[in-house]
Amino acid sequence: MPRPSRLPKSRDAVHHPVFARFYARQSVAAEPVISGHRKDLLAGLSGRVIEVGAGNGLNFAHYPGAVSEVVAIEPERLLRKLALSAALRTEVPVDVVPGTAEALPVKSEAFDAAVASLVLCSVRDVPRALRELRRVLRPGGELRFFEHGRAPGPLMSATQRVLDRTVWPPLFGGCHVARDTLGALREVGFELGAYRRILVPAKGPRLPTSYCVIGTARRPDAP
Numbered sequence: 001m002p003r004p005s006r007l008p009k010s011r012d013a014v015h016h017p018v019f020a021r022f023y024a025r026q027s028v029a030a031e032p033v034i035s036g037h038r039k040d041l042l043a044g045l046s047g048r049v050i051e052v053g054a055g056n057g058l059n060f061a062h063y064p065g066a067v068s069e070v071v072a073i074e075p076e077r078l079l080r081k082l083a084l085s086a087a088l089r090t091e092v093p094v095d096v097v098p099g100t101a102e103a104l105p106v107k108s109e110a111f112d113a114a115v116a117s118l119v120l121c122s123v124r125d126v127p128r129a130l131r132e133l134r135r136v137l138r139p140g141g142e143l144r145f146f147e148h149g150r151a152p153g154p155l156m157s158a159t160q161r162v163l164d165r166t167v168w169p170p171l172f173g174g175c176h177v178a179r180d181t182l183g184a185l186r187e188v189g190f191e192l193g194a195y196r197r198i199l200v201p202a203k204g205p206r207l208p209t210s211y212c213v214i215g216t217a218r219r220p221d222a223p
Contacts, residue, residue, distance in 0.1 A: 016076060016173040016174070017076075017077075017078060019171075019172060019173035020076050020077075020078040020079050020173070021078065023055065023056070023079065023173065024056050024078065024079065024082055027055065027056060027058060028056075028058070031058060033200060033201045034058070034200065035058075035062070037146055037198070037200065037212075037214060038058065038059055038062045038117070038146075039062050040214065041059075041062075041115070041117060041144050041145075041146045041214060042059065042062045042063055042064065042115065042144065043064065044064065044066075045063065045064055045066065045067050045113050045115075045144070046064070046066035046067060046068075046112065046113075047066075047067065047068055047111075047112030047113065048067075048068055048069050048071070048110065048111045048112050048113075049063070049067050049069070049070045049071070049111060049112065049113045049114065049115060050070075050071045050072075050073065050104070050106065050110075050111045050113075050114045050115070050133075050136055051070055051071070051072045051073065051114070051115040051116075051117070052073045052101040052104070052114070052115070052116055052119055052129070052133065053073065053074065053075075053101060053116065053117070053118070053119025053122070053123070054072035054073060054074045054079075054080075054083050054096065055074065055079050055082075055083065055118075055119075056079050056082035056083055056086060057072065057082060057083035057084075057085070057086025057087060057094070057096070058086070059115065059117055060072070060083075060086050060087055060089075060090045060092070060094050061086075061089070061090055063090070063092040063094075064092075065091065065092065067092045068093070069092075069093045069094075069095065070092060070093065070094040070095070071095050071097060071106060071111070072087070072094055072095065072096045072097065073097055073098075073099045073100070073101065073104060073105075074096060074097075074098065074099075075098060075099060075100050076173075080096060080098060083096045084096045100123075101116075101119065101120075101123045101129035101132060101133075102123060102124060102125050102128045102129050102132060103132065104132045104133075104135075104136055106136050107136070108135050108136060109135075109136065109137065109138045109139070109141075110136055110138070111136050111137055111138065111141060112137075112138060112141055112142075113137070113141055113142045113143070113144065114133045114136065114137055114141065114142070114143045114144070115143075115144045115145075116133065116143065116144070116145045116146075116147065117144075117145075117146045117147075118146060118147060118148065119147075120145070120147050120179065120181055120184070121147060121148045121175045121176050121177065121179055122169075122172075122173055122174040122175045122176070123174075124174070126179060126184050127184060127187065127188055130184055130185060130188040130190070131188050134188060134189060134190060134219050137219040138219070139219060139220070139221045140218065140219060140220075140221045141218070141219045142193075142216055142217070142218055142219075143185075143190060143216065143217045143218070143219070144215075144216055145181060145185070145195075145213070145214070145215060145216075145217065146212065146213075146214040147179070147181040147212060147213055147214075148175070148176075148177050148179065148181075148209055148211065148212055149178075149179070149180070149181055149182075149197065149211050149212055149213045150178050150179075150180060150211065151178075151206075151208070151210075151211045152197075152211070156206065156208065156211070157178065159208060160177045160178035160208050161178050163177060163178075163208055164176045164177060164178050164179075168208070175209075177208045177209050177211075178208075181213055182195065182213060185217045189219075189220065190217035190218065190219065191217060191218045191219075191220055192215070192216075192217050192218075193215060193216035193217060193218055194215055194216055195213055195214065195215020195216065196213070196214060196215060197211070197212070197213050198212050198213070198214055199211065199212070200212050
């Protein structure tokens with residue numbers, strides 16, 4: 001269990017019961033579109049892995065057999081309960097733990113890899129969350145990320161910024177659709193590996209959430 005002193009002062013950022021119910025239904029409905037990206041995200045992982053913002057555990061089924069353990073951090077009570085149920089159906093050992101990305105309740109340099117999947121859009125403090133991920137990775141450890149990102153065109157990017165400043169975060173559990181994941185990773189000292197920008201879904205109308213980036217980053221071997 002995380003130490004109370006390390007938790008954020010406000011519980012609002014991790015207590016979204018209405019959104020959690022919506023997300024639990026919507027994410028399952030979207031799985032035919034998302035599952036292929038989950039497989040790509042997790043392919044080739046091995047050893048001990050920490051996943052932040054595990055949600056209802058839809059990544060769990062895609063972890064390869066070479067993963068010895070997954071520690072899955074999920075702050076929202078309903079989603080954590082669903083993640084616990086998902087963990088019981090997987091072949092890879094998964095330990096679902098309460099906590100926030102900004103204050104991970106685990107030891108430093110304890111993991112070979114980390115996973116951030118559609119979660120950095122909603123954390124309260126992105127630099128702090130990424131510094132925590134860097135802290136818990138061993139030197140040379142890898143971060144896999146699959147996140148919303150800024151649209152390339154001026155009209156949609158402006159729309160994203162307006163939504164982020166107004167209705168989107170209150171309606172969708174703190175989600176921001178225009179955050180710069182790649183820039184944030186560089187700023188806290190991760191070394192970017194291969195990544196690609198994708199549209200989700202690949203076909204159909206473009207939504208503010210359609211613009212995503214998937215890739216890898218590495219904690220340097222030395223400070």
